[in-house]
Amino acid sequence: MHPALQAFVVILVGVGGCVGYFYASNLVLDKILFPARGPHAGRNINRASAIRPWLFLFPALALLCLYLAYPVFATAWLSLHGRSGQFVGGANYIAMFGEPKFAESLKNNMLWLVVVPAASTAFGLLAAQLTDRIKWGNIAKSLIFMPMAISFVGASVIFKLIYDARDAEVAQIGLLNALWLKFDGGPGSFLFLKLLPFLLVIAFVVLAVALAGYAAQAVAQTRKDFNGRLLAGGIVFALLVVLYAIWGAVGSLWGLVMWAPPFGQPQNWLQLPFWNNFFLMAVLVWIQTGFAMVILSAALRGVPEDTIEAAIIDGANPFQIFFKIKVPQIMGTIVVVWTTITITVLKVFDIVLAMTNGQWETQVLANYMYDKLFRSLDWGMGSASAMIIMLLVTPILVWNVWNVRKEMK
Amino acid sequence: MADLVLKDVEKAYGEVKVLKDINLDIKTGELIVFVGPSGCGKSTLLRMIAGLEKISGGEFSIDGVRMNDVPPAQRGIAMVFQSYALYPHMTVRENMSFALRIAKKSQAEIDKAVDKAAKILQLTPYLDRLPKALSGGQRQRVAIGRSIVRDPKVYLFDEPLSNLDAALRVATRIEIAQLKEAMPQSTMVYVTHDQVEAMTLASRIVVLAGGGIAQVGSPLELYERPQNEFVAQFIGSPSMNLMAGEITGTGAKTTVRLANGGMAVSAVPTNAADKGLPVNIGVRPEDLVEAAGKSPAEAIFTGEVEITEALGEVTLLYFRRQGEAAQVVAKLPGIRPELRRRTVSLGADPKKVHLFANGTSLLYR
Structure with missing residues (x-):
């Protein structure tokens, strides 16, 4: 069969199948299961409309189960098996x-x-x-x-x-290396590679301390009836975070001072x-x-x-x-x-x-x-x-x- | 303590001048109300005083200090918005203390100011609630409280009651009047399109129309001695009846022969040169009285009542329109629905008959 014709048939079958499913399932619901006539007409109508949403949801739910829920369990099951298919329990996780x-x-x-x-x-x-x-x-x-x-x-x-x-x-075709080679150890390099990062790190520390202080202040201000022990714990935690940030900053500042940039050598950035x-x-x-x-x-x-x-x-x-x-x-x-x-x-x-x-x-x-x-x-x-x-x-x-x-x- | 002076203030958006020649002198302790039809620029004028809109020309000063380029926060003003403009993520207390916290006041000072304002406005039980947990009236009170806390020289209100329902509007209006009473030294500027609010609250009303000031005066002055037809018709409800005519007799009292065949006598004095001057007479519906026994030529107006609206204390009569002339409305005391479809002659006390030539009152020549 011609591929275009094939595609056409697939579309026809797919769309037709959907229309057919919805038509037929609703027909069964209305005419056979709960017909809207006879002594229980009112009750039947209520039941039919309670079930109808599920008729429409069913195909999507079934496909979701098949393609999303089942694979989760299958993967979980597979993760307990070894290379040649034998059951190994948690060994894979431990390894x-x-x-x-x-x-x-x-x-x-x-x-x-x-x-x-x-x-x-x-x-x-x-x-x-x-x-x-x-x-x-x-x-x-x-x-x-x-x-x-x-x-x-x-x-x-x-x-x-x-x-x-x-x-x-x-000539460098990489933008970053082209820029990098412009640095030659002169005053410009000092400015951009030493002073600027230095200031940025300091600014970061100041910002972190200010934020922690602000948060502590805000907590103290707005929650007067705040649990005292929790408050103290929060302050200790904030202090620890600040201390850690300062410690890390001092370390990186020292590293920055000691750093001797390899000027004039193109860098393989992705290998650093x-x-x-x-x-x-x-x-x-x-x-x-x-x-x-x-x-x-x-x-x-x-x-x-x-x-x-x-x-x-x-x-x-x-x-x-x-x-x-x-x-x-x-x-x-x-x-x-x-x-x-x-x-x-x-x-x-x-x-x-x-x-x-x-x-x-x-x-x-x-x-x-x-x-x-x-x-x-x-x-x-x-x-x-x-x-x-x-x-x-x-x-x-x-x-x-x-x-x-x-x-x- | 604040005197506001606006001198030749104008506002232009590109080429279009929406406000021009605004000259206004507001004294300490006054409650000034801006009224006018929608689009007359009353809110824009208020926002210019607040500093939210730039002043395109002229000069605005508070206590003699030029304010044109002073940022809003430093003008010593506080504003209450129509939509309350509460900060939704802050509690009532935080909303009210925001300005003081920005100004880095001490915690004790902030607490004192907030508690005091909350007490005045009966908001104390709600201080720790978020705005979404409050009713419309309570929200508006928080917005007012936010202003009080800052202890400003000038309070600005931008249609503060128009988002409230009718009953609450009356209650809040009285609250604002009481607030004013409690703070006699504060100056307030209030924008509204509701003339009842204007008449009841204002020490002076500023009527804005067509980008300028139509008249400034106390509420009763505007009611009794309107400067022009616009103010005459804008103040009072239903609005003043205007009828065209021509002056036939001058002197201490003026006689006008009306185009509808009637005749009116006004207490507005005219001189002999005015004879034959085409004028409009203006009579408020509540000033019209039944002129039983007068012939149509002696009455101000004679016509058939088309519709009656009995309100209990008064009855409104809407007369059938005669040709091109505007509809005439009369407000008679008592319950008078039987006048429907009847022909009624109306007269008025000469003191209540206004005269306008070219739209301007002859009183103010």
Whole structure:
């Protein structure tokens, strides 16, 4: 049969099947099971309309069970079996937790989980606020949103070119190395590579301390009847966080002072352990910022104008208006955006596969699973890692759905 | 303590001037009401005083200090919005203390101010609630409380009652009057389109029309001595009847022969040169009385009653329109539905008959 004809027949059978199912099932319900006549006509009509929604839901529910629910249980079952199909119990999980590559994936995933949603949401919020009132704001927004239309693999290829390295003698085609080679150890290099990061780290510490102090103050102010012991615990915890941040900052400041940058040598950015994770994350942040911006921009537009005017009259400056009036009013949306991106991040796979394939300490869980499943053909281990990913995603997903429903009310 | 002075203030959006030549002198302790039809710029004028809109021309000062370029927070004003504009994520206490917290006042000072305002407005039991857990009237009280807490020199109200239902509106109106009574030194500017609010609350009313001030005066001054036809018809409900005519007799009393065949005598004095001047006479519906026994040529108006509306204390008579002339309405005391479809002659006390030439009252020549 001609392929076009074949497609036509498939469409006909598919659509016809659907129409036939709904028609026939409703016919059975109305004419045979609960006919709307005879002594129980009223009761029959009520029963029929109670059952009818399930007739319509049934095909979707059945397919969802077949393609979503069943695989979950099948994967769980598979994860308890060895390479040659024998039942091994929890051995796969134990072996996995002993593997350094798995620990690395878990650690990297945590890093992704903290950095990408935070950076995407922050940049998205910033872009949404900055483009709100200007004439060319919509053009700027379209440009920032554009990466959403690019597949993760396509974006990875673009960024791979940005990170590309050639020999020092030939011209660099990678943007980052072309910029890097401009640094020669002169005053400009000192400014950008020593002073600026130095100041940024200090600013970060100041910000962290201020935030912790502000939070403590806010808690103390608004919750007078707050449980004293809980309050004390919170303050101790905040102090610990601040101390940890300062300790980390001092360490990185010392490292920065001691650091002798390899000027004039093109760098293989994707092979610098630890830092290469951030070069990979940049791809996802680049894509997700647009998503966050669009949603948050709509939310910002929904903030009633007169609450902002009231705040102006109350003497709030633009920063206070943003952080104390606007952001609290769109907090629900921010949480939804944050958790949605978090879920995307936990599943991140294509970017790592396309750029480093988990080499140079960039492995993540999804790529680890792919390695086990399709490269080592170890179904047990692969399924076990899939289960771990699902366990990590589920609580965030539940929270996300809960927040979305709260927003819709 | 605040005197507000507006001098030649104007507002333009591009080429379009929505307000021009606004000259106004507001004294300490006055409650000034801006009224006018929708789109007359009354809210814009209030927002210019608040600093939410830029002043395009002229000068605005509080206590002699030029305010044109002073940010809203430093003008010593507080504003109550039509939609309350409460911060939905803050409790009543946080809403009321926001300005003081921004100003970095001490906690003791903030608590004192909030508790005092809450007491005045009977909001003490609700201090820890969120705005969504309050009724409309309570929300509006919180909005007022938010202003009181700041102890401003000038209170600005932007149609504060229009989102409330009728019964609550009357109650809140009285509350605002009591608030004013309790704070005799504070100056208030109040925008409304409801003339009952304007008449009951104002020390002086500013009627705005067509981008300018039509008249400024005490409520009764506007009612008894309107400067022009617009103010005459805008104040009072139903609005004043206007009838065209021509001056036939001048002197301490003026006689007008009306186009509808009737005749009116007004206590507005005219001089001999005015003879033959085309004028409109204005008589409020409540000032029209039955002129039994007068011939149509002696009465102000004679016509057939088309519709009666008996309100109990008064009965409104709507007369059949005669040609191009506007409909005449009379408000007679008592219950008079039997006048429907009857022909009635109306007269009026000469003191209650206003005279307008070219739209302006002859009283103010």
